[in-house]
Amino acid sequence: MLTFIGLGLGADGISLQGLRAAQEADVVYAELYTSLLPGLVLAQLEKRIGKRVRVVSRRDVEEDPGEILDHARWKKVAFLVPGDPMIATTHVDLRLRAAKAGIGTKIVHAASIASAAAGLLGLQSYKFGPSATVPFPDNPSTRPYEVLAENLKHGWHTMLFLDLRDKERAMTAPEAIRLLLGLEERLRGGFFTPDLLLAVVARAGADDCLVRADQVERLQREDFGPPPHLLVAPGRLHFVEAEALQVFAGAPKEVLVWHMTRR
Amino acid sequence: MLTFIGLGLGADGISLQGLRAAQEADVVYAELYTSLLPGLVLAQLEKRIGKRVRVVSRRDVEEDPGEILDHARWKKVAFLVPGDPMIATTHVDLRLRAAKAGIGTKIVHAASIASAAAGLLGLQSYKFGPSATVPFPDNPSTRPYEVLAENLKHGWHTMLFLDLRDKERAMTAPEAIRLLLGLEERLRGGFFTPDLLLAVVARAGADDCLVRADQVERLQREDFGPPPHLLVAPGRLHFVEAEALQVFAGAPKEVLVWHMTRR
Numbered sequence A, B: 001m002l003t004f005i006g007l008g009l010g011a012d013g014i015s016l017q018g019l020r021a022a023q024e025a026d027v028v029y030a031e032l033y034t035s036l037l038p039g040l041v042l043a044q045l046e047k048r049i050g051k052r053v054r055v056v057s058r059r060d061v062e063e064d065p066g067e068i069l070d071h072a073r074w075k076k077v078a079f080l081v082p083g084d085p086m087i088a089t090t091h092v093d094l095r096l097r098a099a100k101a102g103i104g105t106k107i108v109h110a111a112s113i114a115s116a117a118a119g120l121l122g123l124q125s126y127k128f129g130p131s132a133t134v135p136f137p138d139n140p141s142t143r144p145y146e147v148l149a150e151n152l153k154h155g156w157h158t159m160l161f162l163d164l165r166d167k168e169r170a171m172t173a174p175e176a177i178r179l180l181l182g183l184e185e186r187l188r189g190g191f192f193t194p195d196l197l198l199a200v201v202a203r204a205g206a207d208d209c210l211v212r213a214d215q216v217e218r219l220q221r222e223d224f225g226p227p228p229h230l231l232v233a234p235g236r237l238h239f240v241e242a243e244a245l246q247v248f249a250g251a252p253k254e255v256l257v258w259h260m261t262r263r
Helices: A016-024 A042-049 A057-061 A064-072 A089-100 A115-120 A143-154 A171-186 A239-249 A253-260 B016-026 B042-049 B058-062 B065-072 B087-102 B113-121 B143-154 B173-187 B239-249 B255-261
Strands: A004-008 A028-033 A052-058 A077-080 A107-108 A132-134 A158-164 A162-168 A196-204 A211-217 A229-233 B001-006 B028-031 B052-056 B077-081 B105-108 B132-134 B158-162 B164-166 B195-204 B208-217 B227-232
Touching: A004 A016, A004 A064, A004 A089, A016 A077, A016 A107, A028 A042, A028 A115, A052 A211, A052 B065, A057 A064, A057 A089, A064 A077, A064 A089, A077 A089, A077 A239, A089 A107, A089 B239, A107 A115, A107 B113, A115 A158, A115 A196, A115 A211, A115 A229, A115 A239, A115 B105, A115 B227, A132 A143, A132 A171, A143 A171, A143 A229, A158 A171, A158 B028, A171 A196, A171 A229, A196 A253, A196 B077, A211 A239, A211 A253, A239 A253, A239 B087, A239 B158, B001 B016, B001 B065, B001 B087, B016 B042, B016 B105, B042 B052, B058 B087, B065 B077, B065 B087, B087 B105, B105 B143, B113 B158, B113 B195, B113 B208, B113 B227, B132 B143, B132 B173, B143 B158, B143 B227, B158 B173, B173 B195, B173 B227, B195 B255, B208 B239, B208 B255, B239 B255
Parallel strands: A004 A077, A004 A107, A028 A052, A028 A077, A132 A158, B001 B077, B001 B105, B028 B052, B028 B077, B132 B158
Antiparallel strands: A158 A229, A196 A211, A196 A229, B158 B227, B195 B208, B195 B227
């Protein structure tokens, strides 16, 4: 049996159900490469679970999951994953391999960054269009710009995740803003402009979590502390959403008024 | 201080961080009207927290939150919420009232049904367009049909939540399918047709959770057990997504091929 268990958004983000499943497992693996989990200390997690946690690399999971699957054939295996499991394709792939090998699978859910970010900003999650990731410049893509443009045309909110290479290389919000302004300069669609209303969510779920909303040109010059960061471009705003952006994310009133008269 | 704490998707869906925050609170409230939490037993939750949980009604929260706010002015108040907090506007509104009264607020996240449903089906969450709720016929709306139509045009997935009036009145998947076929008959857009590929997620996060994918006309005749249910209409499918629908949700191969050649 292979049980995917979400770690949620940081230290102690795992659910009671997830902790119990990990405690009952014979072998516990964890991957920590698909997200940064601020505040997560492996030794503390091992203490809570009461057993050693084997941290696996992307290579282990994607190219050579034989060991995990071999264990799961005869024993209870727990596979700990940042956020809510199955958000990353790599986990769906592992689950499919297990199922094809006749191994039962189970998912224990936890908080995901997408739902948390919407909630922290007070934006209604049903009004979000598709999302995208802003990639590092050595792997350029116009997709985040295109997704943003299409969502803005419809009045929908857009969540933009920021690329993560490893613990030492997580994109920051100002870096992502610079890249998006570069795309605007090339594509000239008029969507990601310096006066666009944008929100930044830093370290969602952590004690020092920070949310900010303002025009792009102002956010570009701010310091949001250590990653993970993500961006949200609001679309059409309900008045409760606008008020939440003002009260919780410090959006200036005149910027909100300007945004709401345009969209 | 008013701390909103997510209960996740059922019994023991609360995170370790959330449990600790509830244990440290002076007063603990819970609202259980925005979602059904399969398997949640109040007495068990009270035992875990070690104090009485005061269950409040929609009316208490929306019209008369004075008691909650009065407590939160001087004491630590925990407010337990199904799923991930702030998904419902009613909580954003309560948080705004607290902030305007000078009361500090905090959010402890947990699993949300939206992220869980995508993960259970193996569908990539970034490819979901906006979502909608299928309302009971006494409160009719064409919005779910319109959202579905727009998403399908773009090749995006659509999540359709089903209306909930109270514990005794939660819409089932076949009921929602009937209502959507009724909308198709009226609007004749050709989007919600009997041959559409659709998925049903029943009791996400519970031990007896069930996922199914097939054509509308077949799902309409199936029994998915007790609610909560929700619907997902897949858009353009990556081959890993198609495989997941086949392996985990029992989608017939010919239905997937037909879907993928059309979209």
